[in-house]
Amino acid sequence: MSAPTVAAKRGRILGSAAVTWLVFALALSAWELIALGADTVYFPRMTAILGTGADILLSGPAWRLMLGDAVFDIVLPSLATALGAWAFSAALGVALGTALGRSRWAMDYCGTLISFLRSVPPVTLMPAFMVMFGIGKQMEIAAIVFSTLWPIVLNTVDGVRSVDQVKIDTARSLGTPRRYWLGMIVLPAAMPKIFAGLRLSLSIAILLMVVAEIVGGSGIGLRISTTQSTVQYTEMWFWVLLLGALGYALNSALLAVERLVLGWQPAREDDA
Amino acid sequence: MSTMLEVSGLTHQYGQGERAHVAVRDLTFTIESGQLACIVGPSGCGKSTLLRCISGLIPATGGSVRLHGDEVSGVPDDLAVVFQDYSRSLFPWLTVAKNVEFPLRWQKVPKADRKRRAEEVLESVGLSGVGKKYPWQLSGGMQQRVSIARALVSRPALLLMDEPFASVDAQTRGELEDLTRRVQRELGSTILLVTHDIDESVYLADRVLVLSKSPAAIVADLDIALPADRDQITTRESEQFVSLRSEVARLLQSPQVQRTGEADTTDAAHAAGESGDAAGARTDAGSGAGSDRFTETHGTAESSDETATARS
Ligand SMILES: Nc1ncnc2c1ncn2[C@@H]1O[C@H](COP(=O)(O)OP(=O)(O)OP(=O)(O)O)[C@@H](O)[C@H]1O
Ligand SMILES: [Mg+2]
Numbered sequence: 001m002s003a004p005t006v007a008a009k010r011g012r013i014l015g016s017a018a019v020t021w022l023v024f025a026l027a028l029s030a031w032e033l034i035a036l037g038a039d040t041v042y043f044p045r046m047t048a049i050l051g052t053g054a055d056i057l058l059s060g061p062a063w064r065l066m067l068g069d070a071v072f073d074i075v076l077p078s079l080a081t082a083l084g085a086w087a088f089s090a091a092l093g094v095a096l097g098t099a100l101g102r103s104r105w106a107m108d109y110c111g112t113l114i115s116f117l118r119s120v121p122p123v124t125l126m127p128a129f130m131v132m133f134g135i136g137k138q139m140e141i142a143a144i145v146f147s148t149l150w151p152i153v154l155n156t157v158d159g160v161r162s163v164d165q166v167k168i169d170t171a172r173s174l175g176t177p178r179r180y181w182l183g184m185i186v187l188p189a190a191m192p193k194i195f196a197g198l199r200l201s202l203s204i205a206i207l208l209m210v211v212a213e214i215v216g217g218s219g220i221g222l223r224i225s226t227t228q229s230t231v232q233y234t235e236m237w238f239w240v241l242l243l244g245a246l247g248y249a250l251n252s253a254l255l256a257v258e259r260l261v262l263g264w265q266p267a268r269e270d271d272a
Numbered sequence: 273m274s275t276m277l278e279v280s281g282l283t284h285q286y287g288q289g290e291r292a293h294v295a296v297r298d299l300t301f302t303i304e305s306g307q308l309a310c311i312v313g314p315s316g317c318g319k320s321t322l323l324r325c326i327s328g329l330i331p332a333t334g335g336s337v338r339l340h341g342d343e344v345s346g347v348p349d350d351l352a353v354v355f356q357d358y359s360r361s362l363f364p365w366l367t368v369a370k371n372v373e374f375p376l377r378w379q380k381v382p383k384a385d386r387k388r389r390a391e392e393v394l395e396s397v398g399l400s401g402v403g404k405k406y407p408w409q410l411s412g413g414m415q416q417r418v419s420i421a422r423a424l425v426s427r428p429a430l431l432l433m434d435e436p437f438a439s440v441d442a443q444t445r446g447e448l449e450d451l452t453r454r455v456q457r458e459l460g461s462t463i464l465l466v467t468h469d470i471d472e473s474v475y476l477a478d479r480v481l482v483l484s485k486s487p488a489a490i491v492a493d494l495d496i497a498l499p500a501d502r503d504q505i506t507t508r509e510s511e512q513f514v515s516l517r518s519e520v521a522r523l524l525q526s527p528q529v530q531r532t533g534e535a536d537t538t539d540a541a542h543a544a545g546e547s548g549d550a551a552g553a554r555t556d557a558g559s560g561a562g563s564d565r566f567t568e569t570h571g572t573a574e575s576s577d578e579t580a581t582a583r584s
Pocket of ligand 2: 319320321434435
């Protein structure tokens with residue numbers, strides 16, 4: 001009787017790990033073939049793109065694990081900007097959201113304003129940020145913080161607000177002191193929603209990083225705009241793919257953290 | 273016997289003015305130490321409101337509650353509540369053991385003691401070895417055992433239970449009823465349990481308080497003189513039990529109980545509710561819409577004054 005379930009299980013494992021990567025590899029191969037057929041400068045072959053990428057990333061000396069200058073001068077600074085600004089947003093957003101959510105009246109006053117701020121497409125505000133902060137890291141950080149803050153704030157408010165009344169009654173009847181309330185009841189209960197906000201804002205952070213860098217002229221964004229205007233499409237495509245890979249890796253890392261922190265949750269579908 | 277709980281003139285009104293709703297009106301009763309008392313009343317009559325007032329979760333709008341002499345204002349230390357909805361009452365982010373230890377954290381019990389006491393109490397509710405699991409990994413009956421264990425771990429003077437077995441299956445329910453009686457006798461605790469199930473109230477209690485429909489008022493106070501050792505099968509088929517539950521059912525059906533305001537006067541169920549329920553084993557004090565669904569299937573009981581003394 002157990003044979004079908006074992007087979008089903010194996011099927012699922014294959015489905016989750018190997019097959020998705022197989023599909024990914026097939027897509028890259030399809031790209032290769034189509035590019036081969038199309039034979040145009042705008043659409044280089046995948047092998048060429050990956051080769052260029054390897055040259056750029058792995059051109060360094062052995063003591064640096066072959067990592068090239070581009071890694072240290074371009075990729076890591078860009079990543080640091082995005083992650084730093086996002087982490088700042090996370091801390092500020094969770095604190096702000098908790099305060100707003102716990103307050104009886106704060107959201108009555110600020111709710112609409114925050115929803116409005118969240119709805120403004122941050123990309124359109126780039127000129128305003130340039131005027132306010134000048135061109136440079138400050139402007140990039142401000143743009144990322146501004147666009148990632150509101151989803152975190154709103155999700156945190158939502159999470160903090162939606163603590164189950166029965167749990168509140170239970171905690172009160174068990175004599176939970178006020179100063180432990182936040183840490184023991186409110187935040188754990190809000191954590192799933194907070195993480196949803198964090199993941200949403202992480203992808204926004206990568207997006208805004210590139211836009212800000214294209215406008216401001218630094219990091220990966222600058223490489224993309226430069227290679228585009230100098231017709232180095234192979235390298236341009238490499239940076240685009242790298243952004244995809246970075247986004248995927250960061251999201252996976254955050255999911256891993258989430259699984260650790262929210263390990264108590266009943267099994268759920270992962271939307272990686 | 274000393275008095276554990278003294279409720280006098282308790283009134284609770286939700287809302288103000290137009291939308292005001294009196295859930296509990298002028299309730300007065302006392303519970304002695306070591307008693308297991310059941311409050312039985314129809315659905316929506318204000319049972320949960322009463323328990324929330326007694327436990328200090330909401331301030332009553334009138335009257336007073338005294339727990340061994342001290343006026344209750346805010347949640348008293350030596351009182352615990354078991355809520356009906358165990359799945360919402362347990363903290364899903366804590367393991368079973370951590371859930372049970374939870375109240376001890378605030379009583380400055382050293383960590384090792386907390387662990388040991390949690391293990392002990394889990395064992396006494398028949399749940400040894402599940403401490404490391406999360407609540408959702410347990411069955412409904414087990415989850416309710418966990419919340420009972422959590423309520424008992426700090427050895428509260430008074431344990432309030434709000435329809436604790438209403439959402440488990442019949443088999444588990446019987447087990448939990450026996451567990452409650454056993455634990456109560458072992459620990460000598462005082463328990464006030466609220467239910468809308470007539471059979472359950474008679475089976476469990478040393479004493480049954482019958483509430484009227486909303487706003488809740490006490491219509492009867494019955495001593496349950498069943499033997500202390502009770503058995504799900506033999507006790508329930510004993511003549512004494514059957515006549516007692518008929519007594520309670522009759523009280524719940526009496527015009528006194530039906531005296532209600534607004535919505536309920538239009539209730540056409542008065543006549544319809546009389547028809548016998550063939551299953552008849554469990555009777556509900558009006559769950560859901562049909563508020564008068566008390567069944568008197570067996571006509572066994574005439575007057576049951578030998579076994580039950582009506583005090584009011
Ligand atoms: N927070 C509230 N605000 C306004 N009215 C309420 C509130 N809670 C309860 N009520 C009303 O008070 C009455 C009594 O409610 P309560 O929950 O105490 O009844 P109950 O006897 O516990 O019912 P059940 O058997 O369904 O649990 C109901 O009519 C209900 O509509
Ligand atoms: Mg209730």
